Amino acid sequence: MSTDASAGYDRRDWQEWHEQRIASAGEPYGPLSLTGTHWLADHPEGRIPAVPGLWADDGDHVLLTAGGEDGLTLDGKPFTGTVALAPDHAPIPASRVAHGDRRLVVLRREGLWAVRDFDPRAPARRAFTGIEATPYDPRWRVRGRFRPYGEHRSVRVENADGRERGLGLGGEIVFALDGTEHTLRAAVEADGSLWAVFADATSGDGSYRFRFLRPGAPAADLAVDVDFNRALLPPCAFADHFICPFPPPGNTLPVAVAAGERNLAEG
Structure with missing residues (x-):
């Protein structure tokens, strides 16, 4: 498959994902x-x-x-x-x-x-009228590597309801953007997939104050598909009554991640 054809497939796949996200958010018990x-x-x-x-x-x-x-x-x-x-x-x-x-x-x-x-x-x-999201851009999809911790760690972070709670962390996702290496501390879900809470230079100014990234499970060599096109609004962006954790120390990227979901659509 050519590069152009592959990019076209990725865009279609992302569009289907985006439409499904909107549909799921608007479900009766979304x-x-x-x-x-x-x-x-x-x-x-x-x-x-x-x-x-x-x-x-x-x-x-x-x-x-x-x-x-x-x-x-x-x-x-x-x-x-x-x-x-x-x-x-x-x-x-x-x-x-x-x-x-x-x-x-x-x-x-x-x-x-x-x-x-x-x-x-x-x-x-x-x-609800939809979710604002940046159209797919292949530059925001990179290969990374998962660096697991030797033991489970937990850090105390503020939650969206103003209370502080523990956030479990299993390791770090290491990746490069425009030649500069970055890391995100991540939890490991029961199915092996990863979950990172992050902020960036657009947070609160062009996108919600923080977002989620949910890569799949690392490969056998610990490679990870890091796709910021699929950066997610946290549940507390949809309703104030969720208790989403804020990003842990080290998870605020110094770059503007102009990709993924940004905010709820207005009007």
Whole structure:
């Protein structure tokens, strides 16, 4: 395949990816539908405004108590009584607790429990018109190498909700842009793929304040496809109620990465 033909294929592939990202964001239970993340520690009496039921931290579980007037369902059936809930790991539409079309998702972070409220009628979802993204440019796709740490590391970073939490890191992605070497500290997901939170010279001035990069799993020789054309807006760009981590120290690139998703489209 010629270079021109290969570039054309990459552009088409990127366009399909971009269109799928827009479609996924606008789905009934996509990120735009999140209307609240309610930490039980902020509601010790168990009553969460706008969320039916009584929610209590029971250590390894959340105890939900509901009456008929709460209108809750559990596993698709009307629910009254008390049930012990573990964190939801299934897709949002399959969450155990619902209130009409709303899905109430149980979340746990660093020992603290929360309930997330996903509502398909959220104003942000109704107002959504798309994602601004820079058209594909092959110069922003380079080969890199993953340099794993000898042991798992964790750093404390501020999150989008103003709280500080641990961010696990498994190594560094090393790559060059215009002849200059850069590194990004990255987490290793359960499937072996990598995840880096980064900022650059466009952050907050032409693009969102930080973005995600999700390369696939490194090859056997630890080579990594570093494609900034697929830089992602974090979930907190779609709804204020996500708790995305900010970039860890060392992950602010000194160059302007004019590639990938930039912001939500206006109007």
